[in-house]
Amino acid sequence: MATHAHGNLAQPDSGAPSHQGKVLAVAISAALGGLLFGFDTAVINGAVNSIQSTFNLGAATLGFTVAITLLGCAVGAWFAGQLADVWGRKVVMVVAAVLFVVSSLGAGLAFAEWQLMAWRVVGGLAIGIASVIAPAYIGEIAPAHKRGGLSSLQQLAITVGIFLALLSDAALAGTAGGADATLWFGLPAWRWMLMVGIVPAAVYGILSLEIPESPQFLIRKGRNEEALKVIRETTGSPDPERRRAEIEESLEHERRATYRxxxxxxxxxxxxxxxxxxxxxxxxxxxxxxxxxxxxxxxxxxxxxxxxxxxxxxxxxxxxxxxxxxxxxxxxxxxxxxxxxxxxxxxxxxxxxxxxxxxxxxxxxxxxxxxxxxxxxxxxxxxxxxxxxxxxxxxxxxxxxxxxxxxxxxxxxxxxxxxxxxxxxxxxxxxxxxxxxxxxxxxxxxxxxxxxxxxxxxxxxxxxxxxxxxxxxxxxxxxxxxxxxxxxxxxxxxxxx
Known part of the structure; x- marks a missing residue:
């Protein structure tokens, strides 16, 4: 097997532009979960003062409202790996996108502090899932000599998401004349700040439906021909059959993983x-x-x-x-x-x-x-x-x-x-x-x-x-x-x- 590894390094993929373009497009689509990760964690910054005044919150309660999303993130990350092994990587991405959509809408329309907290926990579940599934998927779909750069797209997307959240907050507040001022449909700008996340979440969900499943997951489920097609058409491996055999060998005696x-x-x-x-x-x-x-x-x-x-x-x-x-x-x-x-x-x-x-x-x-x-x-x-x-x-x-x-x-x-x-x-x-x-x-x-x-x-x-x-x-x-x-x-x- 060591010779196989060196052989792969000597022939880093086919180099065909079509394969390079496909694997890049697939990695970018998966990394959009990182953009939502960054966007949803940062977007509340522009709404904090308005939330405090709207719900008459003390400093401690306000701080917990901001931080509670992170607890949801931990829970989502904990279960993401198990769900991905059972349902598949791309299905879990779609689930995360749906959670992003409903949490953005629910938080923006929340009528009480407890409800806002609950929807922020749901958003945290989505962020936690996205934080796990994107690097796992990209790591499995990317060819070895490009895996580091493509996996780094996750963090780039997170940083872009943070920047877009700040930019979105500023634009909405500027349009309305302040975060508390009425913007559209009788709702104040701060509520729109929270709801605008629906747009990137919907895009992420649609793209997740279009990308191929991970070869490792497909082989684990016995869908070997589908895995071979993904290896050949997306990763551009110089020897798809051998690549599939290597994955099969690594999973040959595997049952479904448990925490044991x-x-x-x-x-x-x-x-x-x-x-x-x-x-x-x-x-x-x-x-x-x-x-x-x-x-x-x-x-x-x-x-x-x-x-x-x-x-x-x-x-x-x-x-x-x-x-x-x-x-x-x-x-x-x-x-x-x-x-x-x-x-x-x-x-x-x-x-x-x-x-x-x-x-x-x-x-x-x-x-x-x-x-x-x-x-x-x-x-x-x-x-x-x-x-x-x-x-x-x-x-x-x-x-x-x-x-x-x-x-x-x-x-x-x-x-x-x-x-x-x-x-x-x-x-x-x-x-x-x-x-x-x-x-x-x-x-x-x-x-x-x-x-x-x-x-x-x-x-x-x-x-x-x-x-x-x-x-x-x-x-x-x-x-x-x-x-x-x-x-x-x-x-x-x-x-x-």
Whole structure:
């Protein structure tokens, strides 16, 4: 089988423009779930103040209303892998699209706070499903030498979705003359902000019906001829029959996966599952969503004017979009591990600069300010952090989760890791304002810097490099590499005892 892997690398797909166009179109269609992921998590920003005044909410209730979506995301991610293994990847995409549509409509028309919360949980289920199914599907449909770049489209779509949400909120509020002002059909603009997500959700659902099913799922269900057709017509494999045989061999003795298959000797889970969970956790523990969810408030709190804070937040979101292209262009040629390690170093440097700057803040409560030149240093540090995150950990984490797990456990393990990503997202979102007030922004950003440094060790010591390998060849490499590393560590440890 090793020779097969090298043979595939020597002949990276047929190179036919039609095949390249097909696999790109299919990957973009699947990645639209990421756009909805970004759009739905960010779109409430423009409506927050109006929601608070409309439903007469306290600060704690309002914060929970914003964050409750993330709990729905964790639940959706947890079950997405199981549903994808039973129903198929594309069917689950359609289900996510339907949930996006009904949650957008329900939230926009909610007449009570509890109802708004309920619809935001439904939207969270859809986001969680999309966060799992897109990288899983793209990882299985993409040829090995393009898999990293195509999988990175998921994160690009997320960043574009965040930007479009901000743009949509601003446009609707501007058209109406304010978020609370009446826009169409007697409804205020803030309700339309929540309902406009119906449009991209409908497009996502329609495209999901048109794309082919994953070859791995088709073969798992005994639909081998359909799988061969997808391999031949979409991926453009130079030897479709051999490619199908490799997938069949990897699934030959497989029954439907259960959570029992994720078990191992390392604290109850297989080591590769812990690696995936660790990757998902570190992506949030470095504090990226403290920047995006609280950026405008953050910059105002340290002396920026309201207009300057808004411009700074928009600039940060644009940087996030543009730098994602770095990962798309280099993730396959440079490799996942190198990009992640560079990202950890860059994020650490930016976060240290921000931590030192915020430690110089004077005042308290809403009257905090940064003396010169620390305001500028904090701004540069925060954006250096965003630059390195957007070019590395943002997209590459999803690439790794889409390919690092063996075929048998991919759906379940990816769902579990993504659920942890959303849980840590929720915790960072909920605790950031509390900790900032309790210990100060300097200590909070120092904590983020600590996790950035820890992420470097984690990747260097534990993450296997699987770039440019087909998923089936990678399965063997992953198991062998982990076993060799454990044996090596044990061998080095014995003489020292």
């Amino acid at each position: 298959d994720l078990r191992g000797h390392a604290l109850g889970l297989h080591p590769i599952v812990w690696i995936g969970i660790g990757m998902a956790a570190f992506q949030q523990l470095v504090g990226i969503n403290a920047i995006f969810y609280y950026s405008t408030t953050l910059w105002q709190s340290v002396g920026f004017s309201q207009s300057d804070s808004f411009v700074t937040s928009v600039i940060t979101s644009v940087i996030n979009v543009l730098l994602t292209f770095v990962a798309i262009f280099f993730v396959d040629s440079v490799g996942r591990k190198k990009l992640l390690l560079v990202g950890s170093v860059g994020m650490f440097a930016g976060l240290v600069a921000a931590a030192i700057s915020f430690s110089q803040a004077t005042g308290s409560g809403g009257s905090i300010s940064l003396p010169a030149p620390w305001g500028a240093v904090a701004l540069v540090g925060a954006n250096v952090f965003v630059i390195f995150f957007a070019a590395t950990w943002g997209p590459v984490m999803w690439v790794v989760l889409g390919e690092v797990f063996p075929n048998k456990m991919r759906g379940l393990a990816l769902g579990l890791a993504a659920a942890f990503n959303w849980i840590f997202n929720f915790l960072v979102t909920l605790l950031f304002p509390v900790l900032s007030q309790a210990v100060g922004l300097g200590f909070v950003y120092a904590g983020f810097a600590f996790f950035a440094a820890l992420s470097f060790w984690f990747v260097a010591a534990l993450l296997p490099e699987v770039s440019r390998l087909e998923l089936e060849d990678k399965d063997k490499l992953t198991h062998t590499g982990l076993a060799q590393r454990r044996a090596g560590r044990a061998g080095r440890a014995r003489p020292a005892i």
